[in-house]
Amino acid sequence: MRFMPHTSSDLAAMLDVVGLENLEQLVEHVPAELRAKAAIAIDRGRSEAEVAREISKLAGINSGASEFTSYLGGGYYNHYVPAAVRAITARAEFATSYTPYQAEASQGTTQAIFEFQTLITQLTAMEVANAGMYDGASAAAEAVLMAHRLKPKRTLVALARALWPDYRATIRTYLSSIEEIEILEVPFDSTSGATDLAAFEKIANERLLCVVTGYPNAFGVIEPLGAMAAMARRADAIAISATAESLALGLLKPPGELGIDIATGEGQSFGLPLQFGGPGFGYLAAKMAQVRQLPGRLVGETRDRDGRRAFCLTLATREQHIRRERATSNICTNHSLCALAATVYLSLMGRGGLRDLAERNVELAHEAATVLDGAGIRRRFTGPFLNEFVIRVDDATKALRAAEARKILAGIALGRDYPELSDTILTTFTEMNRTDEFARLAGALAGVR
Amino acid sequence: MMATAGKIRHITPAPEPTPRRIEPVAGVPLIFELSCDGRRGADGPPRPDGVARGADILGRELCREDLAGFPELSEPQVLRHFLRLSQLNFAQALQFYPLGSCTMKYNPVLNEEMAALPGFAGLHPAAPEHLAQGALVLMERMEATLAEITGMDAVSLAPAAGAQGELAGLLMIRAFHRKRKELRHKVIIPDTAHGTNPASCTLAGFQVVVAKSNKRGFLEAAEIRRLASNDVAAMMVTNPNTLGIFEPEIREIADALHETGALLYLDGANMNALLGVAKPGATGADIVQLNLHKTFSTPHGGGGPGAGPIGVKRRLEPFLPMPRLMRTADGLRFDTDRADSIGRLRSYHGNFGMLVRAYAYVLALGGDGLAEASRLAILGANYVRKRLEEKFPSATSEPSMHECVLTHDLEKRAGVSTLEIAKRLLDFGIHPPTIYFPLVVAGALMIEPTETESREILDSFVAALEKIYDEALDDPELVKGAPYSTVVSRVDEAEAARHPILRWQPKEQ
Ligand SMILES: Cc1ncc(COP(=O)(O)O)c(C=O)c1O
Numbered sequence: 001m002r003f004m005p006h007t008s009s010d011l012a013a014m015l016d017v018v019g020l021e022n023l024e025q026l027v028e029h030v031p032a033e034l035r036a037k038a039a040i041a042i043d044r045g046r047s048e049a050e051v052a053r054e055i056s057k058l059a060g061i062n063s064g065a066s067e068f069t070s071y072l073g074g075g076y077y078n079h080y081v082p083a084a085v086r087a088i089t090a091r092a093e094f095a096t097s098y099t100p101y102q103a104e105a106s107q108g109t110t111q112a113i114f115e116f117q118t119l120i121t122q123l124t125a126m127e128v129a130n131a132g133m134y135d136g137a138s139a140a141a142e143a144v145l146m147a148h149r150l151k152p153k154r155t156l157v158a159l160a161r162a163l164w165p166d167y168r169a170t171i172r173t174y175l176s177s178i179e180e181i182e183i184l185e186v187p188f189d190s191t192s193g194a195t196d197l198a199a200f201e202k203i204a205n206e207r208l209l210c211v212v213t214g215y216p217n218a219f220g221v222i223e224p225l226g227a228m229a230a231m232a233r234r235a236d237a238i239a240i241s242a243t244a245e246s247l248a249l250g251l252l253k254p255p256g257e258l259g260i261d262i263a264t265g266e267g268q269s270f271g272l273p274l275q276f277g278g279p280g281f282g283y284l285a286a287k288m289a290q291v292r293q294l295p296g297r298l299v300g301e302t303r304d305r306d307g308r309r310a311f312c313l314t315l316a317t318r319e320q321h322i323r324r325e326r327a328t329s330n331i332c333t334n335h336s337l338c339a340l341a342a343t344v345y346l347s348l349m350g351r352g353g354l355r356d357l358a359e360r361n362v363e364l365a366h367e368a369a370t371v372l373d374g375a376g377i378r379r380r381f382t383g384p385f386l387n388e389f390v391i392r393v394d395d396a397t398k399a400l401r402a403a404e405a406r407k408i409l410a411g412i413a414l415g416r417d418y419p420e421l422s423d424t425i426l427t428t429f430t431e432m433n434r435t436d437e438f439a440r441l442a443g444a445l446a447g448v449r
Numbered sequence: 450m451m452a453t454a455g456k457i458r459h460i461t462p463a464p465e466p467t468p469r470r471i472e473p474v475a476g477v478p479l480i481f482e483l484s485c486d487g488r489r490g491a492d493g494p495p496r497p498d499g500v501a502r503g504a505d506i507l508g509r510e511l512c513r514e515d516l517a518g519f520p521e522l523s524e525p526q527v528l529r530h531f532l533r534l535s536q537l538n539f540a541q542a543l544q545f546y547p548l549g550s551c552t553m554k555y556n557p558v559l560n561e562e563m564a565a566l567p568g569f570a571g572l573h574p575a576a577p578e579h580l581a582q583g584a585l586v587l588m589e590r591m592e593a594t595l596a597e598i599t600g601m602d603a604v605s606l607a608p609a610a611g612a613q614g615e616l617a618g619l620l621m622i623r624a625f626h627r628k629r630k631e632l633r634h635k636v637i638i639p640d641t642a643h644g645t646n647p648a649s650c651t652l653a654g655f656q657v658v659v660a661k662s663n664k665r666g667f668l669e670a671a672e673i674r675r676l677a678s679n680d681v682a683a684m685m686v687t688n689p690n691t692l693g694i695f696e697p698e699i700r701e702i703a704d705a706l707h708e709t710g711a712l713l714y715l716d717g718a719n720m721n722a723l724l725g726v727a728k729p730g731a732t733g734a735d736i737v738q739l740n741l742h743k744t745f746s747t748p749h750g751g752g753g754p755g756a757g758p759i760g761v762k763r764r765l766e767p768f769l770p771m772p773r774l775m776r777t778a779d780g781l782r783f784d785t786d787r788a789d790s791i792g793r794l795r796s797y798h799g800n801f802g803m804l805v806r807a808y809a810y811v812l813a814l815g816g817d818g819l820a821e822a823s824r825l826a827i828l829g830a831n832y833v834r835k836r837l838e839e840k841f842p843s844a845t846s847e848p849s850m851h852e853c854v855l856t857h858d859l860e861k862r863a864g865v866s867t868l869e870i871a872k873r874l875l876d877f878g879i880h881p882p883t884i885y886f887p888l889v890v891a892g893a894l895m896i897e898p899t900e901t902e903s904r905e906i907l908d909s910f911v912a913a914l915e916k917i918y919d920e921a922l923d924d925p926e927l928v929k930g931a932p933y934s935t936v937v938s939r940v941d942e943a944e945a946a947r948h949p950i951l952r953w954q955p956k957e958q
Contacts, residue, residue, distance in 0.1 A: 001818045003555050004825055005903035011828075014904060018831045023824040026831065027726045029848045030695050034727045041597050045815030048559050055809055059568030061583030065576045072573040075796055082491055084528050086565075092542035093535035096556050098880075099752035103940040104932050105875055107476075107537035109751040115480050118952040122518050128951050131752070134609035137796040145652075166796035169771070173792035177623060177654025222511055244796075251503060253513045266796070275564070276584050277574030277797030279609070279754035291949065297752070302945035304937040305930075309476050314945040320612070320648035321886075325657045330648035333610040333742060337750030340531075347480050347527045348490035351519035359503025360494040366506050384507055404577065412575050416785075431494040 001045055069437055070409040073388045073428025074218075075136070075164050075244040076277055077269045079357075080431060081345075085271040088344045089337055099297075099333070103312035104304075109336070110311035113299040116343040123249040123346075124263035125256025126285035130296040132339035133331065136266025137167040139282030140212055140242040141174035142295045142329055143262040146286070147210040147238040148178065149293045149328065154209035154237065155180050160195040162188040162217035165417035167242055171212065186211070190420075193221040193381025193390065201231055208237040215241045215255065216248055218417075219381055219426065220365075220388035229259030238262065245269055246283075247361060248386050250354035255285075262286045271345030272338055281335035281342065292318060295329030357431060361387035365429040368438045375442035380424045388428035390414065393445060396425050403444040410445060476937070477533045480520045481953045490524040518955050537936045538751070539880045545906050547833075549852045549883035549895025550643065550691060552721045552743035554826075557813060560746065560806035569805055574797040578782040584801060585781035588774055591758075591808050598819070599717065599737050600730025601760030605769045607799045611718050612645040614738030614757030615685070618714050619653035620791040621736060621761070621768040622683045625712065628768075628789065633682035633711070639668055641691045641887040646716060655682060662889065666692040666845035670701035677709040687716040688723075688732065689850035691887040691895070693830060695722070703733020712736065712765075720744040721899070722827060722851035725820025729760075736761050745807035756803040770794050825900035826851040829907060833898055836911045840918040844890040852897035854890055857918070865921040865928050867892040872939060873920070873931035877913040 006014075011023070020026060027035065046054070070078060089095065093108060100106030100113075113131045120129035133139040144157055157175065159168050168185070175181050184203060189196045195213060204211075211232050216222050225241055232239040241255040243265035249255075255263035268280030286294060292315070300314035320327040349357060365387045369379055372391060380390040393399040396413035403410035415422030427441075504512045522530070539546065546553040564570065572584055592604040608614040619636070626633050636655040638646050639662055647657045658676055663669050673684065684706055688696045696702070703713045715734035721744045723729070729737040741747050742755030749755070761769060771793045772783035783798065814822060827850050834843050834853035841855040859865040871881035871894075883895040898907055921928045932938065 001814060001821060003557065003813075003901050004822065005901070006825055006828075010904040014828055014832045018828070018835050023828060026824055026827045026848075029697075030727050031697060031700065034700060034732050036725055036727055036731075040725045040816035040819055042594055042811065042816040042819075045818035046812050048813070051809050051812045052559060052563065054812055055563045055587075055805065056566060056568075058583040058587050059563075059566035061568070061586070062572050062576075062581055063568035063583075065573070065580040066567055066571050068580075070573060070576075072575045074575050076574050078571075078573065082524075084490070084524055087528065088531040088535070090561065091532070091535040092556075093538040093540045094751055095561075095748040096541040096543075096546075096553075097538045097751045098541075098546070098548055098551050098553060098749045102539070102871065102875070102881055103942065104872065104935040104937055105539035105880055106751070107936050108534040109538055111477065111479070111537070112531070112534055112751075114951075114953070118479075118481065119519070121952045122516060125513075134613065134754075135795045138609070138613070138794065164796070166793055169793035170795055173620065173770070173794060174652070176620060176792065177652070179654075222507070249513075250516065251507070251512055253511060257513070273565075273570040273802075274573045275570055276572045276576075276581065276801035278795075278800040279802055281754070288949075288951075291951070298949075298951055300945035301950040302941045304941065305939045306937075308937055310937040310940045312940045312942050312945050314942065314951075315949060317946075320644035322644070323648075324644050325647035325651045327644070327648040327651070330612045330616060330645050330652050331610075332612045332645050333740075333749070333753040333755045335609070335750075335754040336752030337748070338754055340751065343480075344527065344531055347520045347522060347530070348524060350489045350491075350521045351484075351516050352487075352521070353489045353491050353493060354519070355504075355516060356493040360496060362503030362506055363496070363500050367500075384511060386507075400577075409573070409576065435497075 068407050068409045071411050071427045071429065072409050074412045074426055075166060076274055077245055078274060078430055078432045079269050081271050081273055082348050084348055085341050085344045089341045094340055095337060100313060103310065107311060110299045112340050112343055114301060114311050116339045117299060119343060119346045120283045120285050123254060124285040125254035126263050127288040128291050129283055129285035130294050130298055132334045132336060133282030133284055133296055134335055135280055135282045136242060136244050137170035139264040139284045140167050141171045143240045143264045143284055144171055144210055144212060145174060146262060146293050146295060150238060150290060151209050154207060155182055156207040157181055157183045157209050158186050158203055158211040159183060160213045160217065161185040162195055162219055163212055163214040163242060164218045164244055192383040193219040194223050194383045195228065197224065197227055200228060204231045204235040208235045210238040210240055212240045212242055215243050216245060216386050219390045220385040221381055221383035222252060222386060225255060225260060226258040233259060240264065245386060247358050251358035267342045270342035272341050279335050279338050281338035293328055294318065296331050296334060360431050364433060365389065367435055368429050371438040372442050375446040377442060377445050387430060388426055390424045390426050392424055394448060396423060399425060399445050399448045402448045406444045408441055408444050410441060479953050480530055481518060483522055483526060483530060484520045486521060488521040488523050490522050490527045544878050544880060545902060545910055546880040547882050547896045547898050549897040550718060552897060552899060554746055554899040555901035556746050556748040557810060560809040563809045564802045564805040579780060582780050585774065587808055588804060589781055591804050592774065594811050595739060595758055596760055598724065599760045600728025601737060602763040603766040603769060604758055604760045606758045606804055607770045607794050608757035608759060609795055609800055610753060610755045611738055611740040611757040612649060613794055614759045615645055615649035616652055617770050617791060617794055618736040618738060618759055619649055619655065621765055622712050623653055624768045624789065624791050625765060626682055633680055635681045637676050637681060637684040639686065640889050642685065642687060643691060646685045665847055666694050667696050668698060668702060670698045670705050673702045674705045677705055677711060679709060681709065681711045683712040683714050685714040685716055687719055689719045692845050692854045693849045693852040694845060694847045695850055699732045718743055722823055724823040726823050735765060741803055741807040746810040747803045747806040754800055754803060756800040772798060822900045829898035829900065829902060833896055833907055833911060837914060840915055844893060852895060855894045855896060856890060856892060859921045860892055863921045863925040865925050867894060869929050870917055873917045873928045874913060875932040876934045879910055879913055
């Protein structure tokens with residue numbers, strides 16, 4: 001097999017050293033009744049060309065999807081990925097190294113993570129960010145667990161109902177074994193699509209542990225994060241933000257400035273392809289005072305023996321390999337290479353470019369809203385939005401099908417997760433969409449009754 | 450495509466290592482320090498004249514001030530910076546990287562191309578299922594393949610990594626007992642377990658009970674029988690265990706657990722030893738997680754992403770995480786309505802990009818190649834162990850599977866620690882093994898050569914370790930001062946923890 005270098009003389013020599021005659025003897029100490037009786041029942045190995053052909057065939061079945069004009073978002077966004085991002089993440093020096101436990105052999109990875117941590121603190125206006133999490137949903141869940149460590153006596157977790165359904169579901173899973181925790185969903189205002197502040201005020205009391213709010217939320221609405229954080233603060237509770245479309249942070253007031261205690265999000269928008277939903281990566285940022293309760297890895301700056309600047313994993317006494325059952329999280333392998341992609345992406349976009357791109361997304365989405373409105377397709381909510389918004393249709397299934405017939409993926413029907421919004425579609429606009437196609441979208445949707 | 454940069458460290462049998470520090474290398478500046486006002490590395494999106502700016506549309510009160518401190522560089526500057534950083538790394542593609550428990554095998558370059566095919570890379574996770582059948586078929590085949598390899602009945606591809614697979618498995622165990630109206634609070638974990646095992650237990654609400662492995666390095670069913678009770682929900686066992694030994698009493702252990710109503714969770718991070726050798730399902734495991742970034746060759750990426758699918762026996766299937774893949778008359782789709790499921794672990798369907806790579810690997814090796822891979826991995830570990838036995842004896846007398854755990858007497862004889870030996874290995878252009886793990890072996894060196902390394906590489910590793918052994922006796926200070934040839938000398942980790950600097954900040958004016 002082409003990946004294995006053993007010649008027959010290698011085999012003979014190696015077997016000779018270990019005192020055996022054949023490979024099978026290597027596993028004879030495995031109790032006979034447990035040993036596999038038959039070969040693995042999958043096809044024999046294939047040449048590289050055959051593998052490429054087989055997998056390309058499967059990819060080809062999907063590539064129909066790329067003939068469509070897509071307005072799909074909903075937590076995963078179709079942004080342009082600059083070639084330089086791939087050129088770096090494809091480097092085997094980054095891709096085929098392990099978690100940088102041996103600092104002297106991993107200065108590339110550790111320095112890149114240090115840069116990543118810095119970029120995330122800049123974007124969120126927080127003081128410390130970890131080296132990354134699996135995704136936005138699990139990062140939000142880990143933030144709630146972190147809040148629970150900070151306030152172990154509090155028992156009420158408030159989730160904005162307008163927080164992404166997958167995020168709410170993931171938080172529920174992560175909290176499911178903590179018996180004393182009660183989860184309440186804070187309704188959204190049915191006009192604005194933002195979280196109902198009066199409803200939140202009612203539960204912002206001495207039982208409240210934390211509140212988690214999307215920023216923007218699952219309807220694309222920019223939540224009044226500052227007001228929510230202030231209410232949480234008055235109740236001495238912890239305010240957590242979750243941003244699925246992290247491009248927003250290039251333009252919107254950062255969570256740290258709005259009084260958020262833990263800012264989390266999904267980084268897929270920063271240089272990662274859609275890949276049917278993964279891998280992207282999550283991030284989690286907080287204040288230095290809470291650094292010891294942070295989950296996940298951290299890289300710190302230090303010196304080598306000769307006084308040169310160097311980077312290494314640090315504060316590992318929070319982590320599973322040292323602290324075991326008392327660790328702040330069980331996370332070990334995270335999504336490091338995806339965080340590297342984001343580090344390269346953000347470095348390319350830079351100070352002006354990221355804001356510029358975020359603004360362009362806002363402009364496109366608002367132009368689309370105007371075109372749709374002109375065709376009689378109304379926005380469902382009045383709240384401010386970044387690059388996606390909810391539209392009202394008569395029958396979401398029919399509308400999506402009609403659009404599909406015209407090679408348009410018009411958006412995501414919200415009815416499954418929000419029965420009260422069964423007549424709506426979430427539709428998303430990025431720099432990959434063109435204004436001259438908006439009329440076609442409007443036409444496709446307007447004709448449906 | 451993976452490429453490698455110019456800085457190739459040649460590995461020869463016992464090369465002459467650099468005796469003392471070579472001239473200091475200037476470090477790579479931080480990207481922020483390279484920044485210059487007004488540069489950018491990506492052109493802005495085209496914006497027709499006369500369009501109102503996004504910030505004006507939203508209103509200034511919603512918008513932030515400038516992103517102060519954010520980098521400003523041209524595209525070639527950004528590329529150069531990260532290419533230079535890449536050259537500061539050791540990597541599996543560049544050199545021997547025998548990290549125990551991590552399975553640093555070759556990551557086939559074709560797999561990267563396959564994951565990047567537009568039909569996969571450009572596929573939105575919310576695309577209508579009938580337009581995503583190719584991806585779903587790949588997932589279905591992957592589920593079936595992993596079920597066959599592990600001897601389990603059903604597989605979920607949702608978990609993002611091994612530790613998330615553990616969490617899923619433990620929450621399923623909880624749900625399983627709860628469904629039978631049983632409250633069980635404890636999970637037994639051997640003293641050799643990986644740190645994620647106890648950490649996952651806590652996260653899933655269980656108390657950890659530690660089982661001692663015996664002097665020979667494995668678990669005895671008698672010990673498990675002693676610990677099992679109707680308050681024990683399950684036991685987590687890594688097999689082969691972290692000493693690299695196949696647990697010989699695993700079946701009796703499974704029976705002992707099952708007799709008391711408890712389940713057996715198998716940490717399958719070491720599956721690289723078992724392909725076509727023994728199926729976890731046949732050893733009595735009820736749940737197993739696999740680390741695709743180990744056994745199934747997806748790159749480790751400097752710490753992920755990977756994927757941690759879990760396989761279960763039939764009676765646990767209802768509890769599998771969401772979403773579940775389902776075949777219907779109209780093809781494959783996701784089932785999101787399952788009353789007993791533990792719920793979601795993350796957004797959307799899993800790390801699909803990693804599944805493509807792992808599937809390409811499975812196709813390339815086939816059933817025959819996978820079985821061969823495990824046998825060659827086992828051969829490599831036993832070969833290294835045998836060749837080093839005089840200076841670095843094995844921590845156990847049991848036969849090794851895919852990795853071996855070695856010890857040494859240099860601490861006693863020369864005051865040289867395992868960490869110092871590991872650092873000295875860097876001067877030979879070799880990444881050190883995992884050290885000080887498992888915790889039950891003082892000063893452990895845990896070596897996992899994998900099947901994709903040649904005999905010459907293993908010989909050069911043996912020669913380097915032997916040479917370090919001699920150096921430690923002749924000139925311990927030489928070893929203690931290592932490394933000398935890396936881009937930085939010994940990094941002061943204690944200082945990093947004492948005064949944490951976790952981000953760059955602009956200098957005060
Ligand atoms: C034995 C063992 N179990 C579990 C894990 C955790 O897997 P992951 O890092 O993918 O979360 C590892 C790897 O780090 C391991 O070696």
